[in-house]
Amino acid sequence: MATYDLEEQEQLAEIKVWWKQHGSLLINVITAASLTVIAWQGWSWYQRNQSVQASMVYNVLQKAVQDKDSQRIKAASGELLEKFGSTTYASLGALTAAKTMIDSTDAKTAKVQLLWVVEHGKDEFRDLARLRLAAVLLDEKAYDLALKQLDGSASPGFEARFADTRGDVLSAQGKKAEALGAYQTALTKLDEADKSGKGKNSALGRQGQAAAVYRELLQQKLDSLGGSKQ
Template identity: 70%
Template sequence: MAAYDLEEQEQLAEIKAWWKQYGNRLVNVATVVALIVIAWQGWNWYQRNQVGQASVVYGVLQKAVQEKDTQRIKAASGELLEKFGRTPYAVLGALTSAKAMVEAGDAQTAKAQLLWAAEHAKDELRDLARLRAAAVLLDEKAYDQALAQLDGASGPAFEIRFLDMRGDILVAQDKKADAVSAYRTALAKLDELEKSGKSGGAGLEWQGESNAIFRDLIGQKIDALGGSK
């Protein structure tokens, strides 16, 4: 029995020695891990809370758009960008607000919303914002800025629309040959799209245009510039 007690005491002494050497380090690691877990859970809660609040504001914005209340539109979209800029609702709000403000004749507010969306959105929503921003800048005769929105790669869904818009801007700059080239490239891309059997790849769904109608429209632009000769 005494031998057994001695063995236990030796094991206990080894444990104490190990804890003395590594105990503080182990506690520190455990504390860090716990803090990371707590921080991660807190961040997830914050994100969910932000998205929830943003959805409510976005609902207010939609109602204001339906009622054509420009002041409430500005207030709601401004709140989305300022307080909830990292949520998906901010980009959707900017695009929704911009469309409503264009219809209301407030191009300046629309431009600000679209430029914000072009900078912060991702993928197709970013391309849509760039395209609409280019259209607003074209109306303002800010041609270089409009073309700048079309620079860089775009997703396949908007490539043809970008080329068409580029052609429109070049026409406004009286660069007819360059415009015809852009339009023809758009038609070539449309041919590739149709041969591949894909649909909706021209980014036309948001304007309700079919590929056939869009093709005719581009053809008329080329004809008007004498490019068909």
């Protein structure tokens, strides 16, 4: 068995002392780091798996929409919201189902779908759901509830639409002056979005002629109330 010289013995002694003082801490740090990596990898796998499964259910929903099968639409949408609510497909599914329900005059179900996106969706999905829900409530003459959906800020690409819809609700309430102000705001926001380039990919989907058509529609609303663009 090899023997250690004095310097080596001193180094070993120092290592033993250091390990006695810090060994447990080092093991805990390494263990915690390993667990963090494992947890992150597990979470990433879970999210990918959720997204894949959600996409399959969403495909079923789309097929049901094509077939105009309301029961399968409700079932697929319900599964997306219940099992895959953290994925983008849940909001997409709810919006898709709501549109179909509105077209089939099932406003009650449509409102449930839209309200879920309002409460759980993110950014543009949430804003689009607020707009569509406000439109449904306007048709039902639930004006105060419609305006409530339009309260607060909206993403830049939705600002004109929010002001426009607010004008529709106010006009239906007979509040002419307030409606005029809302339509004028919509025109202003539309111009600002177009100048800044934010309107190119906005909720309106405006490009070229479509932008002019929408602007003309807003102007007609103003004219019908005796107003004009400021």
